[in-house]
Amino acid sequence: xxxxxxxxxxxxxxxxxxxxxxxxxxxxxxxxxxxxxxxxxxxxxxxxxxxxxxxxxxxxxxxxxxxxxxxxxxxxxxxxxxxxxxxxxxxxxxxxxxxxxxxxxxxxxxxxxxxxxxxxxxxxxxx
Amino acid sequence: xxxxxxxxxxxxxxxxxxxxxxxxxxxxxxxxxxxxxxxxxxxxxxxxxxxxxxxxxxxxxxxxxxxxxxxxxxxxxxxxxxxxxxxxxxxxxxxxxxxxxxxxxxxxxxxxxxxxxxxxxxxxxxx
DNA sequence: CTGTATCCTGTAAGATACTG
DNA sequence: CAGTATCTTACAGGATACAG
Numbered sequence: 022x023x024x025x026x027x028x029x030x031x032x033x034x035x036x037x038x039x040x041x042x043x044x045x046x047x048x049x050x051x052x053x054x055x056x057x058x059x060x061x062x063x064x065x066x067x068x069x070x071x072x073x074x075x076x077x078x079x080x081x082x083x084x085x086x087x088x089x090x091x092x093x094x095x096x097x098x099x100x101x102x103x104x105x106x107x108x109x110x111x112x113x114x115x116x117x118x119x120x121x122x123x124x125x126x127x128x129x130x131x132x133x134x135x136x137x138x139x140x141x142x143x144x145x146x147x148x
Numbered sequence: 149x150x151x152x153x154x155x156x157x158x159x160x161x162x163x164x165x166x167x168x169x170x171x172x173x174x175x176x177x178x179x180x181x182x183x184x185x186x187x188x189x190x191x192x193x194x195x196x197x198x199x200x201x202x203x204x205x206x207x208x209x210x211x212x213x214x215x216x217x218x219x220x221x222x223x224x225x226x227x228x229x230x231x232x233x234x235x236x237x238x239x240x241x242x243x244x245x246x247x248x249x250x251x252x253x254x255x256x257x258x259x260x261x262x263x264x265x266x267x268x269x270x271x272x273x274x275x
Numbered sequence: 276c277t278g279t280a281t282c283c284t285g286t287a288a289g290a291t292a293c294t295g
Numbered sequence: 296c297a298g299t300a301t302c303t304t305a306c307a308g309g310a311t312a313c314a315g
Binding site for chain 1: 152154155156157158161163164166167168169170171174175178179194195196197211212213214215220235238239241242243245246247248249250251253254256257258259260261263264
């Protein structure tokens with residue numbers, strides 16, 4: 022394999038970033054790295070406001086990428102459990118780091134936004 | 149401020165995740181944490197395949213969130229430099245961690261995808 | 276050089292109803 | 296319970312031309 026180069030649009034590392042870049046993947050991985058295994062409805066309840074179709078898509082994509090293991094128990098009613106694989110758990114550290122950054126710095130970001138938007142409004146008036 | 153809760157759709161931390169979640173932000177932050185300041189065209193050249201409009205959007209969003217400082221020099225031809233702020237640099241560690249994870253584990257992910265897709269095909273034939 | 280201004284399109288995501 | 300099946304829509308993102 023050639024040197025991975027995130028900045029090359031054709032480099033597969035980009036596929037990884039694109040995956041992480043969807044709205045739900047990070048949240049699901051965070052959840053499963055805190056509690057595992059979890060069931061479909063359980064995940065759905067914890068991840069606020071996700072449609073079942075979308076949750077399925079997210080889980081399937083994670084499974085396809087080898088980050089997640091899906092286990093179906095032949096019972097009635099059906100029971101399906103999701104848990105991170107070894108590979109998925111290796112994502113835990115970097116992703117929780119992002120999560121913690123978000124929690125610690127939301128305030129600053131919101132302040133920055135507010136003052137940026139204020140300046141914008143001021144410029145509008147000037148012009 | 150109430151406890152930040154990433155899983156609450158209305159929690160502002162989600163705004164942060166959404167920002168990180170676009171296609172280019174992570175790449176731009178990575179670039180600027182390696183070399184700074186950088187100019188518009190320079191960024192454009194390094195980030196493979198980004199349209200100028202989109203690069204502008206990305207940079208503006210980062211600026212609005214206080215992660216990026218944009219400096220315009222009154223010269224002809226115009227020169228504009230971009231660099232991370234303190235806040236932006238604090239994102240460096242978590243984001244480079246993601247980048248490194250991608251580089252280190254692309255192989256495994258691609259393998260997982262291939263075998264998953266193979267199984268899918270096999271199931272198709274079975275049915 | 277550093278961007279706007281337009282126009283256009285694909286697709287992620289949402290809502291909802293339904294099934295084994 | 297754990298999902299599919301459908302339908303719909305917004306909007307991020309792309310291509311291209313042009314402007315100060």
